[in-house]
Amino acid sequence: MSKYKIEIQVTLIAIIIGAAVFTTGYYAHKSLTKIVNTINKDIRPDNRIFIMKDISNELVALENNVRLYNLTKNRSDLKLYDTLQNQIINNIQYLSGFAITNRDDQILTDSLVNLSTEKLEIWQDILNLHLSVKKTAPTFTEIFSKLEEQKMDTIIGQTEIETDTVKKGFFKKIFGSKKPPETTTVYDTTIVKRAIEKDSIRQEIQNLQTEMEQEDMRINTIESRLIEKNIVVTKKINLLIAEAEKRETRNLEAKTDEADALAKLTYKQLAVFSIVTVALVLIALFVLFNYLRKSRSYQEALKRAKAEAENLAKAKEQFASNVSHEMRTPVNAIYGLAEQLLHQKTDDHINEQISVIARSASHLKNIINDTLDFSKIQSKKLKIDSVHFSPDEVFTEVTKLQRNEATKKGIALNFEVEGEIPEALIGDPMRLKQILINLIGNSIKFTEQGYVALHVKSMKKKYMMHHLEMTVSDTGIGIPKENLSHIFDEFVQLDNDSGKKYSGTGLGLSIVKKLVELQKGYIDVKSELGVGTEVKITIPYPEGKKEKIKEPVFELVAVPEMFRNLKFLVADDEEFNRFLIKAIFKKWGVNYKEAINGEEAIKAALSEDFDLVLMDIRMPVKNGLEATREILANKPNTKIIAVTATNDNVDQNSCFEAGMKGFLQKPFSEMELVNKINSIFENGLGTEQKKKTAKINMEEAKRLANDDESFLKEMTELFVKSINNGLADIQHFVSDNDYENIAEICHKMASPCKHFHATDLYNTIKKLEESAKNKAKWEVIKSNVAELEIEINEVNQLLSQSYV
Numbered sequence: 081m082s083k084y085k086i087e088i089q090v091t092l093i094a095i096i097i098g099a100a101v102f103t104t105g106y107y108a109h110k111s112l113t114k115i116v117n118t119i120n121k122d123i124r125p126d127n128r129i130f131i132m133k134d135i136s137n138e139l140v141a142l143e144n145n146v147r148l149y150n151l152t153k154n155r156s157d158l159k160l161y162d163t164l165q166n167q168i169i170n171n172i173q174y175l176s177g178f179a180i181t182n183r184d185d186q187i188l189t190d191s192l193v194n195l196s197t198e199k200l201e202i203w204q205d206i207l208n209l210h211l212s213v214k215k216t217a218p219t220f221t222e223i224f225s226k227l228e229e230q231k232m233d234t235i236i237g238q239t240e241i242e243t244d245t246v247k248k249g250f251f252k253k254i255f256g257s258k259k260p261p262e263t264t265t266v267y268d269t270t271i272v273k274r275a276i277e278k279d280s281i282r283q284e285i286q287n288l289q290t291e292m293e294q295e296d297m298r299i300n301t302i303e304s305r306l307i308e309k310n311i312v313v314t315k316k317i318n319l320l321i322a323e324a325e326k327r328e329t330r331n332l333e334a335k336t337d338e339a340d341a342l343a344k345l346t347y348k349q350l351a352v353f354s355i356v357t358v359a360l361v362l363i364a365l366f367v368l369f370n371y372l373r374k375s376r377s378y379q380e381a382l383k384r385a386k387a388e389a390e391n392l393a394k395a396k397e398q399f400a401s402n403v404s405h406e407m408r409t410p411v412n413a414i415y416g417l418a419e420q421l422l423h424q425k426t427d428d429h430i431n432e433q434i435s436v437i438a439r440s441a442s443h444l445k446n447i448i449n450d451t452l453d454f455s456k457i458q459s460k461k462l463k464i465d466s467v468h469f470s471p472d473e474v475f476t477e478v479t480k481l482q483r484n485e486a487t488k489k490g491i492a493l494n495f496e497v498e499g500e501i502p503e504a505l506i507g508d509p510m511r512l513k514q515i516l517i518n519l520i521g522n523s524i525k526f527t528e529q530g531y532v533a534l535h536v537k538s539m540k541k542k543y544m545m546h547h548l549e550m551t552v553s554d555t556g557i558g559i560p561k562e563n564l565s566h567i568f569d570e571f572v573q574l575d576n577d578s579g580k581k582y583s584g585t586g587l588g589l590s591i592v593k594k595l596v597e598l599q600k601g602y603i604d605v606k607s608e609l610g611v612g613t614e615v616k617i618t619i620p621y622p623e624g625k626k627e628k629i630k631e632p633v634f635e636l637v638a639v640p641e642m643f644r645n646l647k648f649l650v651a652d653d654e655e656f657n658r659f660l661i662k663a664i665f666k667k668w669g670v671n672y673k674e675a676i677n678g679e680e681a682i683k684a685a686l687s688e689d690f691d692l693v694l695m696d697i698r699m700p701v702k703n704g705l706e707a708t709r710e711i712l713a714n715k716p717n718t719k720i721i722a723v724t725a726t727n728d729n730v731d732q733n734s735c736f737e738a739g740m741k742g743f744l745q746k747p748f749s750e751m752e753l754v755n756k757i758n759s760i761f762e763n764g765l766g767t768e769q770k771k772k773t774a775k776i777n778m779e780e781a782k783r784l785a786n787d788d789e790s791f792l793k794e795m796t797e798l799f800v801k802s803i804n805n806g807l808a809d810i811q812h813f814v815s816d817n818d819y820e821n822i823a824e825i826c827h828k829m830a831s832p833c834k835h836f837h838a839t840d841l842y843n844t845i846k847k848l849e850e851s852a853k854n855k856a857k858w859e860v861i862k863s864n865v866a867e868l869e870i871e872i873n874e875v876n877q878l879l880s881q882s883y884v
Contacts, residue, residue, distance in 0.1 A: 093364045093367065097364070100357060101353070101357065104350070104352070104353035104356075128175065128324070129325060132320070132321050135172060135196045136321060138164050138167050139168060139199050139200065139314075139317070141160075141164050142164040142200070143310070145160050145164065146161065146203050146206055146210075153210075168196065169200075172193055172197060184327075188320055191316075191320055192324075195313050196317060202309055202310045202313065203306075205306055209299055411441055411746075418438035421434045464507070464508045465507075465510070465511075466507060467507070467630070468625055468626075469504065469509035470626070470629055471501055471548065474512055474516070475495060475534065478517055478520065479495045486524050489524060489528070490529070491524065491528075491529060492530075492531040492532070493520070493524070493531070493532050494531055495534050495536075496533060498536065502538060502546055502624070504625050505622065505623065506622040507621045511599065514595065515617065518589070519552040520552055523553075523556060523613065527556035527612075528556070530555025530556075532555075533552070533554070534550065534551070535550070535553070536549070536550050537549045544623040545620050545623070546620070546622075547620050548621055549616065549618045550617050550618075551614060552615045553613070553615075554612050557610065558607045558608050558610050558611050558612055559607035559613055560609050564605055567605065568590055599620075604617075640754075642761065644670055646670055646691040646761075647688075647690050647691050648691065648692050649672070649675060649690040649693040649694065650665075650675070651677075651684075652696040652723065653696065653698075653700055654696070657723075658674055662674070664750055677699045678699045678700075678704060678707035679702050682702065685707075685718060691719065692720075692757060692760070693721070694723045695707065695721065696722075697731065704735075708739055708740055709738050709739065712738075719741050719760060720739065721744055721757070722735040722742065722744065723744045724744075724745065733859065736863065736866035736869075741870065742759070796879055799832050800875075800876060803829055803841070803875065803876075804872065804876070807868065809821070813825065817858065819855050822848070822852040826845050827849055830842055830845045838875060840871055845868060848861070848865065851864050
């Protein structure tokens with residue numbers, strides 16, 4: 081497995097562990113589910129057996145109820161019969177509806193259902209048998225009524241009687257009568273009891289008794305057969321119930337055995353799972369420890385490689401910085417001296433040549449940082465300006481700059497314009513010039529005979545946009561088709577068949593491509609080996625206004641008269657720079673002294689009083705920062721300006737932290753030098769009186785205090801306390817990287833500055849506030865804070881001397 085990456089090994093082991101856990105867990109869950117289901121079935125009673133027993137018990141109760149009726153012949157005893165019968169029928173139906181998977185159990189259940197139904201029918205037949213028996217009571221009643229009945233015989237006789245006596249009777253006897261009596265014949269009926277024949281009645285009773293005995297014998301015979309059948313059925317039912325109970329017991333035993341087997345299997349699975357998991361974990365730990373052991377050596381190698389890479393990067397950065405510094409030094413001298421020569425009266429031919437020198441140096445001044453600082457190009461920090469410029473002037477200047485090189489090689493440099501070109505466009509002329517110089521320079525370099533041509537065409541689009549199409553073609557060595565895709569790569573120089581070596585860093589075309597793309601343009605290359613190359617670039621530019629074009633003229637600098645009364649110290653180890661500055665100072669008529677290293681600068685500054693020190697940062701013996709700190713430690717009021725080729729924000733911050741008052745980057749023009757010095761002295765750095773009036777307007781403060789000295793003093797003390805506390809808070813929030821609080825403190829500090837008309841301090845505070853609100857880089861914030869600290873220190877010094 082060592083040939084596989086650690087990620088693959090760990091992933092594979094993790095997958096195996098996951099699969100093992102899942103598989104074992106699945107089977108363990110399955111087994112445990114079976115065990116639980118088995119236990120649940122064991123715990124849950126079998127309703128089928130209970131219903132069987134209920135049917136059996138209900139049949140016994142029904143049997144007893146029928147027997148009771150047979151004894152009592154009382155219809156009221158049959159009320160329970162119907163209820164029992166319905167319950168038995170319902171239970172039989174319920175038992176018949178059971179879903180039984182086992183065939184033997186199904187047969188047993190069906191047999192029990194049939195037997196129970198049969199027994200229910202038997203006792204129904206017995207009941208019906210007794211209910212069908214005729215009643216003998218009426219017969220016996222009839223016989224007994226005959227015995228009580230008396231049968232009479234009737235005898236008729238004649239008798240004559242008196243009529244009145246018959247008719248009148250009692251009244252005649254009372255009231256009497258004188259008539260003779262009348263006679264009437266009367267018939268007499270006599271009833272005589274007749275003897276009943278007892279033999280006949282006795283015979284009826286015997287017949288009835290005989291009939292009853294026969295009926296009883298018939299009923300008893302049928303009932304006996306039914307009861308015998310009932311006994312057989314009952315035994316069968318009991319046997320079936322006993323068999324069902326035995327089967328249930330066997331099922332319980334089988335389920336218990338199954339649960340035990342499943343439990344044992346589960347234990348085995350869990351044991352295997354534990355062993356496998358532990359083994360896999362051990363394997364994973366082994367792989368990890370083995371990886372860690374190897375990675376330590378790799379990390380150590382990586383640390384060494386990283387350190388070497390960092391050292392190499394630092395060396396490259398230092399190399400670029402040194403080259404930049406070294407290049408800026410002669411460029412500064414060339415540019416400055418050319419500028420000085422332009423101010424002298426010479427003939428037009430020489431003046432034009434010097435102008436070309438000055439323009440070339442000016443162009444180098446603008447692009448030297450970007451061409452050498454490759455990290456800046458890679459991080460896309462190049463900025464494209466947007467100014468009004470004349471494209472015709474750019475093309476003319478580029479061809480003038482390159483014509484001399486073409487003439488030296490004996491080739492023609494042609495410039496052609498197709499159609500009309502706008503008088504003014506809006507864009508970055510310096511970047512356009514850089515692109516064309518690079519392309520034309522390449523064509524000249526790789527062309528031995530023939531020509532190099534710049535063809536320009538402008539195509540007007542919508543919304544006042546012009547697409548400037550520029551084609552640089554040559555009759556040079558050409559580029560193989562397979563290499564066309566690589567010509568824009570960094571640090572690439574293509575081989576050629578001639579074996580001739582061409583100078584260059586290999587960054588030119590890469591920079592060109594990036595500059596074109598930054599301006600939203602595109603570039604296309606066509607080339608044929610041995611025939612030539614054609615590079616076409618198209619860049620869109622908005623239409624500009626001719627009157628807004630700033631002409632790149634070298635105007636005469638108006639030197640303030642006050643400069644003639646000042647004394648300067650020039651500290652620089654490069655003779656070129658000192659020569660240029662001395663030439664400028666001589667023309668200005670100012671006093672100056674030179675120092676070629678930091679140690680000499682310290683001695684000169686401490687032995688004499690200078691109004692301003694121009695301090696180079698990189699010098700032998702002691703650098704500019706060390707010299708500045710030592711000078712200010714002894715003479716804190718000394719004004720020092722950093723003059724250096726670096727453009728790094730960290731170096732700028734270091735200069736301000738060391739106590740320098742300004743920063744002037746090489747190469748610089750005479751105008752830039754004048755403006756930098758003038759900006760310092762117009763802020764009151766020349767005399768004490770100027771300091772007071774420039775940095776703070778106490779007249780306005782007095783007016784607010786109504787000329788109350790005590791109130792003014794108190795107000796001044798509060799102002800000083802406020803700005804110093806604010807500075808301390810800002811420095812604290814800078815260390816915490818807190819943009820919001822920095823902006824808030826600046827906002828609070830700005831208002832009191834207005835009352836004292838501390839314009840510079842106010843502007844510096846607002847500048848820092850704006851940077852904090854926009855969340856600028858911390859290098860910028862720290863630089864702004866350093867400027868603020870300088871301003872506050874100067875205000876403190878002014879106010880402490882006069883008002884506090």
